Amino acid sequence: MAVQPQTEFEAALRRQGSSWTRTTSDAFAAAVTEAIETPAVATDLSDWGLDFGDAPVTVDPTPRELLGATTGVTGASLGVSSYGSLLLPSDAKGTEPVSLYPERHVAVVSESDVVEDVPAAFDRLGDEFAEGPKSAVFATGPSATGDMGALVYGVHGPKAVHVIVLTDR
Amino acid sequence: MSDARLKAAEIRHLLETERDAIRENTTHMNRERYDAAARFERYEEARDAARAVKEDAIERLPELIERVRESVEANGGTVYLADDAADANRYIEEVVRDRDAETLVKSKSMTTEELDLNEHLEAAGVDVYETDLGEFVVQVADEAPSHLVGPSLHKSTAAIAELFNAHFDLDEPLETATELTNFARDYLLERIVEADMGVTGANFVLADSGTIVLVTNEGNARKSAVTPDAHVAVAGVEKLIPSVEELEPFTELIARAATGQDYPQYLTMLSPPVDSPTLDFDADVPLSEAAGESDREFHLVLVDNGRTAMREDDQLRETLYCIRCGACANSCANFQHVGGHAFGGETYTGGIATGWEAGIEGLDTAAEFNDLCTGCTRCVNACPVKIDIPWINTVVRDRINRGEDAELDWLVEGLTPDAEPGGMSLQKRFFGNFETVAKLGSATAPLSNWIANAGPARGLMERTLGIDRRRDLPTFERETLRKWFDARGGSRVPLADADREAVLYADPYTNYVQVDRGRAAVRVLEALGVHVRVPEIPESGRAPLSQGMVATADERASAVYGALAEHVDAGRDVVVVEPSDLAMFRREYEKLLPERSYERLSENSYEVLEYVYGLLENGADAGALADGDGRTIAYHSHCQQRTLGLDAHTEAVLDARGYDVLSSTVECCGMAGSFGYKAEYYELSMDVGGDLKSEFAAHPDREIVASGTSCLEQLDALFDEGTRHPVELLDPKRT
Known part of the structure; x- marks a missing residue:
């Protein structure tokens, strides 16, 4: 896609080879429809006030459906501008497996949750850990390996990452 | 076959079979690491922070273990x-049995390699699958x-394809x-x-x-840890840090240091x-x-296996700060050529492996590969937690020396006035006492040179001292630098007319072998208005230290300081020609001298071209030095000179004097002091040198210039011509 990055975060996404969409909560379902390759599964994002509408995704899939999916859609609780990293919580609705198993990951992040750099992200994380132990992963770009003698994307995790940035949140 | 021949054969085999893939991969990661560090503004700040966290965490380790429990x-x-490997394996097997687990998936873990956990579980009837692709390949x-x-x-790639095609039943290769x-x-x-359990x-x-905290690129640790409902994490106790607050600098450093x-x-x-x-x-x-x-089960197995003893060992403790990024391996020329199957022990590989293997397996295991560290210090700058890896290698070498049997000591008696106990390797004692050898060689030159280079003598030296007969020996000069200096009546710049006063440190090579560079250094300094002295100062301790003779090096450091202290107090600058000796004054003496002595000497000592650069910056007349007149040279800086950041000074001075300088991008010549003389390492030394040879061979019209004695000897061997020191190019009396 030929979209020019408008923010540092988007510029970092471009450097790592990821794509992105800027949209609002109202246009969320349409953005998802455009970003996914079917079959697609998703975690429930109703607690973010987001509705998948008529986007062709299976929300809250079974493990079998997850295994058969090409795209997984999840929320990300934080974005990091410097490297285009996303913080994916290891939560009960399955953000970890849904972001990991399918070969395409579509991450949804609120623009207000995008912080400048790693120290700023760790400030936020420190506050969260102060409330109790947390589990989450910083994911930066696609899964990759050089172990077979050349760089290959898409090993145990996604081959491609697309980020939906919600500008109204 | 002798041990040396066996070692040489092992190295030759690895050079033939594994060198190409290792060199391509490690040099690629090393270049990427340089770039990644350069992009990161807070790099040094993060290294200091990470180092401080590790120092504190290891200091408070017992408390952190209780807290994590x-x-x-x-x-x-x-x-x-777990106290040791057997204890850890027994516990993990119990967990497996309690769950009736038949298969388990693992993400990459060097600590489980250390335990031989896979072998243990497989013997207990469990199917173990490594999920990191690199680990999967070696499995x-x-x-x-x-x-x-x-x-x-x-x-x-081709070797892996061959392996997979033979091992798996595939429709298409x-x-x-x-x-x-x-x-x-x-x-x-x-x-x-289908796994019943995940191990990370x-x-x-x-x-x-x-x-x-798990760092991966593939995502296999994520899958292994959370897909099955039972997770066992295995970690050495040294992996503990207090909290998420301390984690941040490591996250910025670990991938940069590892892969760039x-x-x-x-x-x-x-x-x-x-x-x-x-x-x-x-x-x-x-x-x-x-x-x-879901009813998830989690076990954290913390492994001691020698780490508590390492923590109490003042010299090995630093090893526990290691975050296992592999930067010490990637930055090491010897590693780039032979890889971890030679440069490694039971589990760990690269420079830091000496610390790990000595602490976990014992000195015998460390002794098998410890000599591959030449003390070049490039890993010191590469290490994200600033571990003095060459020092750990030196200390372990010292301990190995002290453990060996005494047999042929009489052969080097008289040549070895060192402080070492009987029983250490004859070869190491010989090289460690180079000053005495050089003194004798010079006094009896040219006879000594003829005898030493005669066939029968070379055979004897190879058999008894392990000096490879294919290597040219240094040629000792009858007229030493100090004799020449005295004969010409001392400094030609009278003290009253001098802008500065300097002591030129006549190291054994400059005094007895490379006398030309010493003479040139005297004339260059004098041309810039310096009153020069060339007093008798003992060898710096570099030679014995490189052989692991720490007690001897310690005595030399005291003697050198004793001989130089009055000069420093009199306001004289100490000018050093040999970069490895300057590195002693600036780095290792910190460990060998009282703090104030170390500071006084290191602050007043300069590499010769660094000193010239400083004189020119302070208004000395560059026109008094020889004019390069656009002549083209190929310059190779010395490893320790590079890590001290002093290569740029030489380049700047030569450039300012009109030389067209091409600097080597290959960082190591492969000689490394005595390393390239040793029969077991001669071929590796020449193989490493091959990289530099290829680079300079592309510029046959350029004169080759090098700062280090070893580099100069190696370049002479590679190009068969007289390599010179840069100071000789500035010599106003140059002919």
Whole structure:
């Protein structure tokens, strides 16, 4: 896609080879429809006030459906501008497996949750850990390996990452 | 065959079989590391912060172990502190049996390699699958990892394809890296889906919250840890840091140091048991409902296995700060050529492996590869937690020396006025006492040179001292630098007319062998208005230290300081021609001298071209030095000169004097003092030198210039011509 990055975060996404969409909560379902390759599964994002509408995704899939999916859609609780990293919580609705198993990951992040750099992200994380132990992963770009003698994307995790940035949140 | 011949044969075999893949991979990662460090503004700040966290954490280790036990148990997991490998394996086997687990998937963990956990569990009837692709390759090949980060980086794509095509029943043979990756991914996905248990290592463990931190690029640790409902994390006790607050600098450093990435693809922080739903692929239940039903089990196995003793050992303690990024291996020329199958022990590889293997396995294991560290110090700058890896290698070498049997000591009696106990290697004592050898060689030159180079003598030297007969020996000069200096009546710049006063340190090479560079240095300094003295000062201790003779080096440091202190107090600058000796004054003397003595000497000592640069910057007349007149040269700086950041001074001075300078990008000539003389390492030394030879051979019209004695000897061997020191190019009396 030929979209020019408008923010540092988007510029970092471009450097790592990821794509992105800027949209609002109202246009969320349409953005998802455009970003996914079917079959697609998703975690429930109703607690973010987001509705998948008529986007062709299976929300809250079974493990079998997850295994058969090409795209997984999840929320990300934080974005990091410097490297285009996303913080994916290891939560009960399955953000970890849904972001990991399918070969395409579509991450949804609120623009207000995008912080400048790693120290700023760790400030936020420190506050969260102060409330109790947390589990989450910083994911930066696609899964990759050089172990077979050349760089290959898409090993145990996604081959491609697309980020939906919600500008109204 | 003798030990030396066996070692030489082992190295020759690895050069033939694994060198190409290792060199390509390690040099690539090393270049990427330089770039990644240069991009990161807070690099040095982060290194200091990470170092401080590790120092503090190891200091408070017993407290952190108790704290993590409380936090993991509060989260609902279990902590087991294993004394040794057998204890850890027994506990993990119990966990496996309690769960009736038949198959388990593992993410990469050097600590489980240390335990031989796979072998132990397989003997107990459990199917173990490595899911990191590099580990998977070495598991299929039944080989040991050759690198901390890239266990299979000694294998090319073609070699892996050959392995897989022979091992697996495939419809179509695999060929490309993508095909191999896709095959391994699909094969391992099936194993992950059916696994009863996941085993991971931990890059860091956060004591306050009971959090396991895993750094991966593939995502296999994420899958292994959370797909099955039982997770065992195995970590050395040294992985503990207090809390998430201390984690940040490591996350910025670890991938940069390892592979040159700004940040790891996946930085996983798990405070198990996690809320994530376990994946039962047979149950037709949505994920959110499975999460409520799952009954996750978590065990953190903290492994001691010698680490408490390392913590109490003032010299080995620093090893525990290691975050196992492999930068010391990637930055090491010897490693780039032979890899971890030679430069490594039972488990660990590269420079830092000496510390790990000495602490965990013992000196015998460390002794097998410790000599491959030449003390060049490039890993010191590469290490993200600033571990003095060459020092650990030196100390371990010293301990190995002290453990050996005494037999042929009479052969080097008289040549070895050292402080070492009887019993250490004859070869090491010979090289460690080079000053005495040089003094005698010079006094009896040219006879000594003829005898030494005669066939029978070379055979004897090879058999008794392990000096390879293919290597040219240094030619001793009858007129030493000090004799020449005295004969010309001392300094030609009277003290009354001098702008500065300097002591030229006549190291044994400059005094007895490379006398021309010493004469040139005197004339260059005088041309810039310096009153020069060339007093008799003992050898710096570099030679014995490089052989692990720490007590002798310590005595030399005191003697050198004693001989130079009055000069320093009189305001005289100490000018050093040989970069490895300056590195002694600036680096190692910190460990050998009282702090004030070290500071006084190191602050007043300069590499000769660094000094010239300073004189010119302060208004000395550059026109008094020889004019390069556009002549083209190929310049090779010295390893320790580079790590001290002094290569630029030489380049700047030569450039200012009109030389057209091409500097080598190959960092190491492969000679490294005595290393290239030793029969067991001669071929490796020449192989490493081959990189520099290729680079300079492309510029046959350029005169070759080098700052270090060893580099100069190696370049002479590679190019068969008279390599000169840069100061000789500035000599106003140059003919």
